[in-house]
Amino acid sequence: MSRLVIIGAGGFGREVFAWQRSSPRFLQREKIDSVVYVDDRDDLSGLPAPIVGSIEDYIPSEFDKLICAIGSPKLRRQVVEKIEARSGVFAQFVHDTAVVGLNVVAGSGLVVCPNVVISSDIVIGVHSHINANCTIGHDVVIEDFVTLSSSCNLTGGVVLEREAFLGTAVTVIPGKRVGAGALVGAGSVVLRNVPPGVTSFGNPSKSYGSRNV
Structure with a gap:
């Protein structure tokens, strides 16, 4: 089984959480059994899933499937490049x-x-x-x-x-x-x-x- 890791716990990150819950075909295909966030902010509350670390410190595991939910194209590219350099595997949602x-x-x-x-x-x-x-x-x-x-x-x-x-x-x-x-x-x-x-x-x-x- 795999863990879905949503990079970015802002507004779009919360939307992605809702959308994946209403997509059983996606969850079955990717074998997702849990969902977490990675975000550099430490003042977020009321999220539907836990934050397990910061973007700077996150090291992907072999069981992680990633979605980058950062709206800004430039910032999204910068973050993705960091995570891919650590061998992160991004899913298509x-x-x-x-x-x-x-x-x-x-x-x-x-x-x-x-x-x-x-x-x-x-x-x-x-x-x-x-x-x-x-x-x-x-x-x-x-x-x-x-x-x-x-x-x-x-x-x-x-x-x-x-x-x-x-x-x-x-x-x-x-x-x-x-x-x-x-x-x-x-x-x-x-x-x-x-x-x-x-x-x-x-x-x-x-x-x-x-x-x-």
């Missing part, structure tokens, strides 16, 4: 209610929340988060460490580059690209390519300078 079509290729550490629809011929990089109620159209490419907040809509042929962050209910029209490290604000409609490293928001979405990331 796809909620039992998600719909996944044909020819979908995804990397380790993927988190797919409830009621997501992933259609066909899609590539998803490592350690990306796809929050509840998102839809992903055909021929989409999502690179490493991308975050989709809830209810995003990626239409056909969209590309999200490494560490892009989409706020709640963002829509990207067919064939458009969101650059590496860019942030698209909640409710935005992307009608043209978003350059790397900028903040962009509005309908239609407009870019407003480089982010300090």
Whole structure:
């Protein structure tokens, strides 16, 4: 049997705990019999599972299956790199209610929340988060460490580059690209390519300078 270790006990970490409890197929496939958190903060209370140590001190065991539940793409990458250097093994978590079509290729550490629809011929990089109620159209490419907040809509042929962050209910029209490290604000409609490293928001979405990331 395996222990599920959720890296990060913040809001998304608590959501991941709830989602895995309502995903018996995932629990059976990964042979999960217990769940714990790893987090550097020592002032957290009311969590649904115990914190067993800090990120700095955690050493994975051969029975640990890991999920990194840190929302910030940059911070998530930094933490994952530390844990992978200690031979940590990250699971793919796809909620039992998600719909996944044909020819979908995804990397380790993927988190797919409830009621997501992933259609066909899609590539998803490592350690990306796809929050509840998102839809992903055909021929989409999502690179490493991308975050989709809830209810995003990626239409056909969209590309999200490494560490892009989409706020709640963002829509990207067919064939458009969101650059590496860019942030698209909640409710935005992307009608043209978003350059790397900028903040962009509005309908239609407009870019407003480089982010300090």
